[in-house]
Amino acid sequence: MKSFEYQKVLCPADKDIRWRFLGKEFIRPLSLGKRTFLEVKPEGLAMLAREAFRDASFFLSTGHLEQLALILNDPEASANDRFVAMELLKNAAISAGGVFPMCQDTGTALVMAKKGEGVLTGTDDAFWISKGVFEAYTGENLRYSQLAPLSMYGEVNTQNNLPAQIDISSVPGDHYDFLFVAKGGGSANKTFLYNKTAQILAPEELLPFLAKSLGEIGTSACPPYHLAVVVGGMSAEYTLKTLKLASTGYLDSLPDRGNGNGQGFRDKSLETEILEMSRSLGLGAQFGGKYFCHDVRVIRLPRHGASCFIGVGVSCSAHRNILGRICGEGLFLEALDRDPARFFPDPAFEPEEAVSIDLNQSMDAIRACLSKLKVATRVMLNGPLVVARDIAHARLKAMLERGESLPSYFRDHMVYYAGPAKTPAGYASGSFGPTTAGRMDPYVPCFQEQGASLVMLAKGNRSSLVRESCRKHGGFYLGSIGGPAARLGRDCITKVDMIDFKDLGMEAVYRIEVRDFPAFVIVDDKGNDFYESFLVQKG
Known part of the structure; x- marks a missing residue:
């Protein structure tokens, strides 16, 4: 013994x-x-x-x-x-x-x-x-x-x-x-736990699996990321706790090899491999390029012989x-x-130089301007738009289900998925960056059928549901930069008015005025999707 x-x-x-x-x-x-x-x-x-x-x-x-x-x-x-x-x-x-x-x-x-x-x-x-x-x-x-x-x-x-x-x-x-x-919430939502078996513990199995996982993370959590990967763990919760610690850099000084008693360690060689893998995706720092990740941490833990948990997660910008x-x-x-x-x-x-889009025009005129642009084109937005996110979308859908019409503001304006921080004294807006677009994907087809939500602004990639709806109804999705909420709130948002669902606080509907608000054309009215082109190429 x-x-x-x-x-x-x-x-x-x-x-x-x-x-x-x-x-x-x-x-x-x-x-x-x-x-x-x-x-x-x-x-x-x-x-x-x-x-x-x-x-x-x-x-x-x-x-x-x-x-x-x-x-x-x-x-x-x-x-x-x-x-x-x-x-x-x-x-x-x-x-x-x-x-x-x-x-x-x-x-x-x-x-x-x-x-x-x-x-x-x-x-x-x-x-x-x-x-x-x-x-x-x-x-x-x-x-x-x-x-x-x-x-x-x-x-x-x-x-x-x-x-x-x-x-x-x-x-x-x-x-x-x-x-x-x-x-x-955006980076927390990109925390993944997989329950694998010992079969995954081979380079020809683990590396393709991790490549697929990077694509699943996507850009909605505001890259460039600090990416963490944990392989093993005595329980699912221990794997996830280690993952969170690794993503903060807390475990950077772990030893670089294990021992027969269960010591966890960092695999720096695999970290280098995965970093290069992330750069080859082409997604870059949100809109194409090299810098999907700043760095990678890979932690190997002991495990029960019948399971092999793998945690993948990020710390955002x-x-x-x-x-x-x-x-x-x-x-x-x-x-x-x-x-x-x-x-x-x-x-x-x-x-x-970016293409300026005047939001004071009719929705048809705005869409005509966007229809001339290729995906990945950088634009600068000027004028009014409305802000609505998760709970507001749920309430608007409930109105449709009751046989009511959607409010005119939802048809006449671009919709920005966001929820502001408090407004500092003497300023028009507080920090006011975009939220993750994908959470609103299920609402898009039914809203666009009603002539609403035809131009959307948020962060991250969308599902095929949105791509097909935009192709069918002549819609667009613009990607804002995830991360610079202080700059957007101070420099680009000139007026904020709460106009509906006031009881929801930061989740209420707002009408805001923007000036030189940066964004990129991600999904167009022809069904082209900037992110999908990368993920298909990398297969």
Whole structure:
């Protein structure tokens, strides 16, 4: 019989972190018998969480910004890669002002913590961490996205972005470590769990499978991505937890090989292979090119012999995660970058000229203009459009089912799938980027049959259902850049009026005015689909 030998599955080495000091008024040493403990006042937990989610909403890491700048300096990057990268850098610079969050979907608050057994709080830690989350989301120009179920089919917005997901584990030591993540719905929806068998553990099986998985992720979660792949896991939930940690870079310092006791490790060789695979797709940073991914993390875990879980997921261009620590020296947060503008290229990047589309025309005139353009053409939109997303679409469909006519605004205007963050004082709009188009796909045929939703604006790829409906009814889908919500809200949206379903809050119907709003023709009235052409070619 083999003797007992304990092995941590995930055992990353300490990383060299640049910390921001928050103070030490909430801590003190406490001697009990022969031991000295670290006593932490509950208010310190709230303050740390509040500051963490504020920082993560407005600032990015230096490493992430360096990766965006790399795209601008890469001669192999496509013009569209560079255009998206420049827009994301501009967005980061605006967001760093602390007024407009980088993305309108300010995310679900996730907290993963390791509490040393030598740390004493004397309270329900999750209560005080949640209080800090509450203070961040209600005190800043962030969005409330959490829905509370009242019944199996009825929901209401909690109006404060709670509840948060908080997981705390006990570990040896006298410090308290945190990972705070603001996870938007778009990237969370691109988390996939597959239950495979040992057959997948061969290059000729695993690599084609992962290539297909990249196509399934598509562009709707705002690339360039930080892609994570986890192979193995003692349970489905362990695989997915590891996947989330890997996508934030938390497991970067794992060893590069396993052992006979179940040590998890990074496969850096496979990471390089998958990164090259992602570049060969041609999807690029949303509208064609090389930069579908910034980087890839591949983690191999032990598994039960009867199953082989595989997790695939991404962290999007709003790469919002930040480390925290409470120790004898005080409270600390990972120092994020507060000067993104220094990454702007010199000389300034000048994109190719776009086609201007006047939205003050009739819908027939707008469609006639778009019909002359090829897919992938970049356009600049000027004029009015309406904003409606998931719940508004459901209500509009219910009107049809009751025999009612759709509102005239839905026939007369382009429809933008989006949900804004709060509007800062003195501005026309808050952060107001596009949401994932695919969630609205089932509504398109019935709306277009009624002469509505004939020109749509959102992010990501659409299904064949939308492509065929646009061909049949003369419709169009324009893809907006996923990610630069602060720039769109501050620079491109000049007026916002709520016009219907006011009870839905950020999911209400709005009429907005836009100026030089960038987009690309993705699906046209002939049934051509920019993304489909890439995926068919790569087969």
